[in-house]
Amino acid sequence: MTGKGLEDVIAAQTSISDIDGKMGRLFYVGYDIHDLAPHATFEEIIHLLHDLRLPTETELDNLNEQLIAEREISPFIEDLMPTMASQTSPMSMLRTTVSAMSAYDPDGWDQSERANYRKAMRLIARFTTVVAAYDRLRNELEPVRPNPKLSHAANFLYMLKGIEPNDEDARTLDMCLVLHADHTMNASTFTARVVASTLADIHSATTAAIASLKGPLHGGANEAVMKMLLEIKDVSRAEEYIKQKLAQREKIMGFGHRVYKTEDPRATHLRRLSQQLGEQMGDTRWYEISKKIEEVVMAEKGLYPNVDFYAASVYYCLGIPVDLFTPVFAASRVAGWTAHVREQYADNRIIRPESEYIGPRGRKWQPIEERG
Numbered sequence: 001m002t003g004k005g006l007e008d009v010i011a012a013q014t015s016i017s018d019i020d021g022k023m024g025r026l027f028y029v030g031y032d033i034h035d036l037a038p039h040a041t042f043e044e045i046i047h048l049l050h051d052l053r054l055p056t057e058t059e060l061d062n063l064n065e066q067l068i069a070e071r072e073i074s075p076f077i078e079d080l081m082p083t084m085a086s087q088t089s090p091m092s093m094l095r096t097t098v099s100a101m102s103a104y105d106p107d108g109w110d111q112s113e114r115a116n117y118r119k120a121m122r123l124i125a126r127f128t129t130v131v132a133a134y135d136r137l138r139n140e141l142e143p144v145r146p147n148p149k150l151s152h153a154a155n156f157l158y159m160l161k162g163i164e165p166n167d168e169d170a171r172t173l174d175m176c177l178v179l180h181a182d183h184t185m186n187a188s189t190f191t192a193r194v195v196a197s198t199l200a201d202i203h204s205a206t207t208a209a210i211a212s213l214k215g216p217l218h219g220g221a222n223e224a225v226m227k228m229l230l231e232i233k234d235v236s237r238a239e240e241y242i243k244q245k246l247a248q249r250e251k252i253m254g255f256g257h258r259v260y261k262t263e264d265p266r267a268t269h270l271r272r273l274s275q276q277l278g279e280q281m282g283d284t285r286w287y288e289i290s291k292k293i294e295e296v297v298m299a300e301k302g303l304y305p306n307v308d309f310y311a312a313s314v315y316y317c318l319g320i321p322v323d324l325f326t327p328v329f330a331a332s333r334v335a336g337w338t339a340h341v342r343e344q345y346a347d348n349r350i351i352r353p354e355s356e357y358i359g360p361r362g363r364k365w366q367p368i369e370e371r372g
């Protein structure tokens, strides 16, 4: 029997991303995340993950054009949005909407390599459109049409708030999207690859990945972190709050990782962004509380923060509603999911592991009236 939770099992070969858990390093197609984070745009990362190299200027222009052209959602999805906004939570909306998107995809059921590439770009382009439209509608506001002059990150903030973000906010969100775009065989990416390995379509694989990301042990942790910060409210209460939770054997959201045995390299950048944004706003409260929690969790449990911990205060300072934090994670990770799905299709074998049976054996059929 392998480790519970498939610990240490290599479930796929990939050229997309790589982690060194002992050294706390993350690479996208051979580039260190510390090199990419300050330089790359999310659009460049999309190209990197899908084409396995950074784009030339012309390639980036073409990709930008394609993504911008695909931002608008179909009338079918537009009609669905008011019901979604009034009836569902954000991640359920995303899961259902992405599933529904397959009905009117211009490439239909074409499963060719090129069609799947176009579907991937369409999915990446539209995630932010549905998330922003959902938030506008539930607040009884008109959805804002995408602005073709803005980058993917800036356009999301624009569609969400109805005003163009300043350059710092747009770049901060852009960096968050870069940091979240891919992360080897995490639960949602593995889910996407399992579905793709049956040769089910890319929308099905992406829908399943969203369902997997939704849980609090995976993408849902960023929302839980912010709820905790809001509950703590003041840095003076942080130590006691965390100690109490730990005494009750509760997990502290945003800490621990299956693979990293040291600091998650993404947390390094998000911690800095959290501090910078707080200083810009003249309110470093959420950063200060987070720092204190980090100190206490390290002293009590020896655990490091993961990607979700400082992402929470960053998104909050950007004015993103707390229950949209996980959809924002999804809006970035869809770049990785779709790249992995295409990689799986390109050299497929159905993913079908074994299980170890631990139930009773040799039982004999009993007619219903004889069962006690």
Ligand SMILES: CC(C)(COP(=O)(O)OP(=O)(O)OC[C@H]1O[C@@H](n2cnc3c(N)ncnc32)[C@H](O)[C@@H]1OP(=O)(O)O)[C@@H](O)C(=O)NCCC(=O)NCCS
Pocket: 005, 216, 217, 218, 219, 221, 250, 251, 252, 253, 254, 255, 256, 257, 258, 259, 301, 303, 306, 307, 308
């Ligand atoms: C990420 C996570 C799911 C990894 O799970 P895992 O590899 O199965 O690790 P385990 O849950 O088995 O944890 C190992 C030990 O560390 C403890 N631990 C792990 N994460 C912890 C946390 N966030 N708070 C407190 N204790 C934690 C566990 O209780 C366990 O202790 P034990 O051996 O005394 O029972 C887990 O660390 C977690 O639940 N973190 C909180 C949720 C989160 O932030 N998820 C986002 C991940 S990017």
